[in-house]
Amino acid sequence: MNLSLYFDKGTLLLYGAEEDQLTLLEAVDWDERTQCYRAPAVDYRRLVTTLREQKIPFQDHARKFSAATFPLKKKITPRSFQQEAADTWMTEQRGVVALPTGAGKTILAVMLIAKTGRPTLIHVPTIDLMRQWKEVLSEYFDSPIGLLGGGINDIQPITVATYDSALIHVTHKGNQFGLLVFDECHHLPGEQYQFTALGSIAPFRLGLTATPERADGKEAHLYELCGSLCYEVHIDELSGRTLAPYVVETIEVEMRPNEREQYETARETYTNFLRKSRVNFQHPNGWSIFLRKTSESPEGREAFKAYLLQKKLSQASGAKIDRLWELIQHHQGDRMLVFTQDNEMAYDIGRSFMLPVLTHHTKLPEREAFLKAFRTGEYPILVTSKVLNEGVDVPDANVGVIVSGSGSIREHVQRLGRILRARPGKQAVLYELVSGDTGEYFTNQRRRKHRAYEGTTVLPNQSGQNYSQIN
Numbered sequence: 001m002n003l004s005l006y007f008d009k010g011t012l013l014l015y016g017a018e019e020d021q022l023t024l025l026e027a028v029d030w031d032e033r034t035q036c037y038r039a040p041a042v043d044y045r046r047l048v049t050t051l052r053e054q055k056i057p058f059q060d061h062a063r064k065f066s067a068a069t070f071p072l073k074k075k076i077t078p079r080s081f082q083q084e085a086a087d088t089w090m091t092e093q094r095g096v097v098a099l100p101t102g103a104g105k106t107i108l109a110v111m112l113i114a115k116t117g118r119p120t121l122i123h124v125p126t127i128d129l130m131r132q133w134k135e136v137l138s139e140y141f142d143s144p145i146g147l148l149g150g151g152i153n154d155i156q157p158i159t160v161a162t163y164d165s166a167l168i169h170v171t172h173k174g175n176q177f178g179l180l181v182f183d184e185c186h187h188l189p190g191e192q193y194q195f196t197a198l199g200s201i202a203p204f205r206l207g208l209t210a211t212p213e214r215a216d217g218k219e220a221h222l223y224e225l226c227g228s229l230c231y232e233v234h235i236d237e238l239s240g241r242t243l244a245p246y247v248v249e250t251i252e253v254e255m256r257p258n259e260r261e262q263y264e265t266a267r268e269t270y271t272n273f274l275r276k277s278r279v280n281f282q283h284p285n286g287w288s289i290f291l292r293k294t295s296e297s298p299e300g301r302e303a304f305k306a307y308l309l310q311k312k313l314s315q316a317s318g319a320k321i322d323r324l325w326e327l328i329q330h331h332q333g334d335r336m337l338v339f340t341q342d343n344e345m346a347y348d349i350g351r352s353f354m355l356p357v358l359t360h361h362t363k364l365p366e367r368e369a370f371l372k373a374f375r376t377g378e379y380p381i382l383v384t385s386k387v388l389n390e391g392v393d394v395p396d397a398n399v400g401v402i403v404s405g406s407g408s409i410r411e412h413v414q415r416l417g418r419i420l421r422a423r424p425g426k427q428a429v430l431y432e433l434v435s436g437d438t439g440e441y442f443t444n445q446r447r448r449k450h451r452a453y454e455g456t457t458v459l460p461n462q463s464g465q466n467y468s469q470i471n
Contacts, residue, residue, distance in 0.1 A: 003018075003021065003059070004016055004059045005059070005062040006061045007063075007201060008038075010171045012038065012039045012043070014028060014037040014039065015037075022037065024056075025039075025051075026046065027039045027043045040199075041198065042201075044063075044203060045201075048203075062201055063175060063201060064175045065119045065175070068157055070117065070157075071114070071141075072114050072140050072141065073142050074140060076140070078104075081099075081238075081242075085097045085108055086115070088230045088231045089112060089206060089230055089231065094203075094206075094228075095205075095229065095230030095231070096206075096207035096208075096222065096226050096228065096230065097230060098209055098212050098231070098232040098233070099208070099232075100210050100417055102243050102420050102421040103238055104242070105183070106136050106183075108208070110137065110140045110141075112181075114141075118177070118179045118202075119157045119178055120177060120179040121148075121161060122158075122159070122161065122180075123188075124162060125183070127149060127364070128367075130147060130149050130150065130161070133183070143157055143158055144156045144158075145159070145160065146159035147159065148162070149162035155173070155176070163193045167192060167193065170199035170200055174200040177200065178202055178203060178204055179202060179205070180196075180202040180205045181205075182226060183208050185209045185222060186211065186213070186214055186222065188222050188226065189214065189218035189219075205227055206226070207227070210410075210413055210414060211409065211410040212232075215407075215408055235413065235416065235417065242422060243420040243421070244420050244422045244423070244428045245428070246416070246427070246428035247428075247429050247430075248432070249432070250431075250444060251323060251434065252434055252441070254435075255435050255436075255438075256318050259319070262313055263309075263438065266306040266313070267306070267310045270307045270310055277300075279293060291304075314438040315435070316340075316344075316348070316404060319435075320433045321349065321352060323433055324403060324433065328381065331399050332380075334398055334399045335394075335396045335399065336397070336398075337388060337397045337418055337419065338355070338403060339384060339403065339404075340383070340405075343359045343360075343361065345385070346358075346359055349383050355379075355382070356370045356374075356381075356382055357382075358370055358384040358387050359384065360386070360387050362387070370382060375394070375396055382394075397419045397421075398419055398428050399419065399431075400416065400419045400430040401433065402415060402430065402433065403433050404440075407443040415430070432444060
């Protein structure tokens, strides 16, 4: 009896395999419950390749897709780095391509969908990105573009899905696509999202991101799911060419005396607890250990409150609001994005200066109205927490102000990328407002080691700063 492959709920079932054949097949285990051999669906390509190389006859009942033709209805003239990325990826037809925001990752995907010629499922993190992808794909392909997410369940040979919706459907749709595209693929190693890759047999995989690095160090898992990092271009390599030229200015801000006093008191309570409890944040589980220890005693709970207070004081000081107002006055006539770490700070700024605020709580019609008004210039400034970190296209923005953020290099590179889409005569500038002599300051120092920040200027913590040098 020939060996037979079947797809079953995100896995592969193998029937009729002989013992000597099984020794050649990796990742295949006996499943006592179903009384057959089973393998992860992600190993389909490796299994089929081994079977063919070893000339082992088999029947493939798992694969429910075939080659397809997706002719382009308009010509693409790729930039040199896009062509290099496409050629490199095509050698294995797997891998992660890292390109800065605004460098044409979507167009690269269009090129590779056409070249690969397989039914394609594109994964995106948000509904906004899903709609943006459909708009671009519809511009280049006559084939109808399906959507999976936001209440829409329309499967087509080329389909765009949110990660959440793809996760729901992978157990029964995981054998219907030959090419998977993962936009913002740094999300993929997450505890849940990884199953969108593990549960699919797609032999061809393209990961797209601006920064593949993860704070938890799980890049290796990303490469297992998608293929290795096969091509990378950094922001500074494209500045002034594909991307707008830019400068990054770090502005140290001196906290107000009453804020400084509260900060030092809270910081002392917090750091004393760290020393007493021997919590080391250099340890991979340092944060989890800290949370556990703070929950075990009244002293620990006070330390956690102190941690939150000192963090809030450094990130949301009144002095930062004063400096933000100076920047708003200086950049009248520009299009500015103001970034904060949390919604509360975003709404506080919005109320203080009567500015529109975009957060994850903003309803879709209002969000679309805000973005349209920003593009036309009716609203020259938008305030946001994290919703604009990824994906939303705001090509007219040329000034960014980071009032507060996380320690993530990726987040800051993404925020920089929001203002770098090129247009004639554009000069972009990103300001980082940092409370001097605080934990935020030292986080900024570590972050500035990234090559996107080479040439960063640190402006002294004085009011009335002259910003004319970056006009």
